[in-house]
Amino acid sequence: MMALFDVVLVFTLVLLAWRCVTVTDVFRAIVVFIVIGLLLGLAWARLEAPDLALAETAIGAGLLGVLLLGTWRALDAGERHACGHHRAPVPARWLAGIGSAGFGLAMLVALTSLDGHPGGAGELALNNLDAAGTEQPVTAVLLNFRSYDTLLEMGVVLMALIGALLCRAALTYQPRAEDVTVDTPLVPVLVTAFAPAVLLMGVYLVWAGTHSPGGAFQGGATLAGAGVLLVLGGRLHGVPHTALITRALLILGTVVFTAAGLLLIPLEGAFMAYPADFIYPIMLVIEYSLALSIALSLLLLFTGTHGLRRGES
Amino acid sequence: MGVDVFAIAAAALMALGFYGFVAQPHPLRRILAINIFGNGVFMSMILIARWLPDGPDTVPHAMVITGLVIAVSASAFGLALIRRQALNRRSEPGSTDD
Amino acid sequence: MINLLAGAFIIAGLLFFLAGTVGLLRFPDIYSRLHAVTKADNAGLGLLAVGIALLADTWRLVLLIALLWMVAVIASSVACHLVARHHLREEDQG
Numbered sequence: 342m343m344a345l346f347d348v349v350l351v352f353t354l355v356l357l358a359w360r361c362v363t364v365t366d367v368f369r370a371i372v373v374f375i376v377i378g379l380l381l382g383l384a385w386a387r388l389e390a391p392d393l394a395l396a397e398t399a400i401g402a403g404l405l406g407v408l409l410l411g412t413w414r415a416l417d418a419g420e421r422h423a424c425g426h427h428r429a430p431v432p433a434r435w436l437a438g439i440g441s442a443g444f445g446l447a448m449l450v451a452l453t454s455l456d457g458h459p460g461g462a463g464e465l466a467l468n469n470l471d472a473a474g475t476e477q478p479v480t481a482v483l484l485n486f487r488s489y490d491t492l493l494e495m496g497v498v499l500m501a502l503i504g505a506l507l508c509r510a511a512l513t514y515q516p517r518a519e520d521v522t523v524d525t526p527l528v529p530v531l532v533t534a535f536a537p538a539v540l541l542m543g544v545y546l547v548w549a550g551t552h553s554p555g556g557a558f559q560g561g562a563t564l565a566g567a568g569v570l571l572v573l574g575g576r577l578h579g580v581p582h583t584a585l586i587t588r589a590l591l592i593l594g595t596v597v598f599t600a601a602g603l604l605l606i607p608l609e610g611a612f613m614a615y616p617a618d619f620i621y622p623i624m625l626v627i628e629y630s631l632a633l634s635i636a637l638s639l640l641l642l643f644t645g646t647h648g649l650r651r652g653e654s
Numbered sequence: 655m656g657v658d659v660f661a662i663a664a665a666a667l668m669a670l671g672f673y674g675f676v677a678q679p680h681p682l683r684r685i686l687a688i689n690i691f692g693n694g695v696f697m698s699m700i701l702i703a704r705w706l707p708d709g710p711d712t713v714p715h716a717m718v719i720t721g722l723v724i725a726v727s728a729s730a731f732g733l734a735l736i737r738r739q740a741l742n743r744r745s746e747p748g749s750t751d752d
Numbered sequence: 753m754i755n756l757l758a759g760a761f762i763i764a765g766l767l768f769f770l771a772g773t774v775g776l777l778r779f780p781d782i783y784s785r786l787h788a789v790t791k792a793d794n795a796g797l798g799l800l801a802v803g804i805a806l807l808a809d810t811w812r813l814v815l816l817i818a819l820l821w822m823v824a825v826i827a828s829s830v831a832c833h834l835v836a837r838h839h840l841r842e843e844d845q846g
Contacts, residue, residue: 445669
């Protein structure tokens with residue numbers, strides 16, 4: 342029964358991916374891409390990766406979808422279709438198609454013919470879970486065993502934000518007419534009803550990361566989603582300057598993570614080694630600061646502005 | 655056991671993403687195509703994570719979550735570049751159809 | 753008995769989804785399509801939720817399913833309203 346479900350899921354995924362790369366209308370391609378993200382969430386759940394399923398639906402489908410649609414809306418009619426580029430000629434497309442098909446076949450052969458030799462790192466992680474201060478193996482890997490990755494990842498997110506803001510420095514935030522007129526009474530009611538619930542869910546997801554699927558990334562993305570809701574509902578506005586508190590929150594995750602790693606060197610004798618007695622509170626503090634920084638970074642990537650301000654209404 | 659259906663999906667996503675990146679000139683669609691390719695790579699990693707006998711290997715899971723966040727950040731940077739490019743083109747008079 | 757009842761609810765819900773999707777694909781203009789998809793899907797989701805709630809072990813799960821259904825209904829109605837409104841405005845502008 343579940344095998345049939347998997348076949349249908351994979352078939353739909355591949356069909357949608359095909360539509361996404363071949364459909365002529367850019368807007369349709371974006372919508373199809375969002376649906377692919379949601380179905381991938383289902384696929385991750387089927388592949389025993391619930392953490393990833395949460396991350397995919399919140400970040401991959403939700404936030405990336407909103408970013409894509411926002412960019413599409415900022416382009417004018419000509420750019421939406423051609424963008425000054427010409428489609429590749431038919432022989433070139435055939436060549437690309439044949440090449441891609443060959444590449445896909447080679448990948449399929451590689452994936453199925455490799456003998457299932459498990460990686461040693463995974464077993465090591467599972468065996469040392471007691472030392473990690475959390476029963477949730479994915480969180481343990483992210484925040485403890487491979488914390489360098491996560492720290493550098495925060496750096497990448499921050500760099501992407503700075504790069505994006507530099508690119509859009511010339512675009513002073515000017516709300517379009519249709520942006521600001523939220524004259525239907527339904528939207529403010531929706532925002533009032535949903536934003537606190539979504540915020541609560543984000544906070545819960547971060548905390549849940551210590552013992553069940555969830556964590557700083559999923560929770561942070563959900564918090565950013567609540568922020569997007571507030572921006573769209575006119576409760577938050579982008580402003581062209583960065584307040585001190587915004588800067589502090591943006592670097593909070595990186596600073597807390599690094600500080601926890603550095604300050605405990607005298608105690609433990611190594612960078613990013615945590616004393617076993619306090620490991621749970623330390624993990625929690627790091628998780629929440631990471632989540633706050635991620636949420637604000639993603640939200641500013643959405644608004645494309647340097648800061649945020651509360652709306653009048 | 656035969657071929658895992660998800661292995662087919664991973665290979666197909668990579669192939670389609672690659673094709674889209676080569677064949678579609680619109681920058682927004684190239685970002686979509688890269689993300690589809692990336693999803694295929696993520697799926698291969700998750701498949702490899704299932705080789706561990708006692709439960710799925712969480713190290714690839716954590717790496718994929720890291721990868722997902724980085725993919726979205728990089729895409730957001732790409733989208734900002736697209737907006738900037740459109741703005742520059744608009745400010746150059748008479749160059750909308752090049 | 754409970755299983756049978758839950759199965760009946762789930763199948764009825766799926767039929768509503770099917771009808772909504774057929775309506776979305778076959779109806780001529782955007783308003784009737786929206787009508788088909790939101791109304792039928794909300795009803796379908798409701799029936800599906802009842803069916804699954806009957807199979808749930810704990811009251812907590814039942815409560816969560818009810819909450820989920822409520823959130824989905826509110827969100828889909830507002831989304832439907834916004835899409836219809838946007839379309840109406842574009843028609844007005846010509």
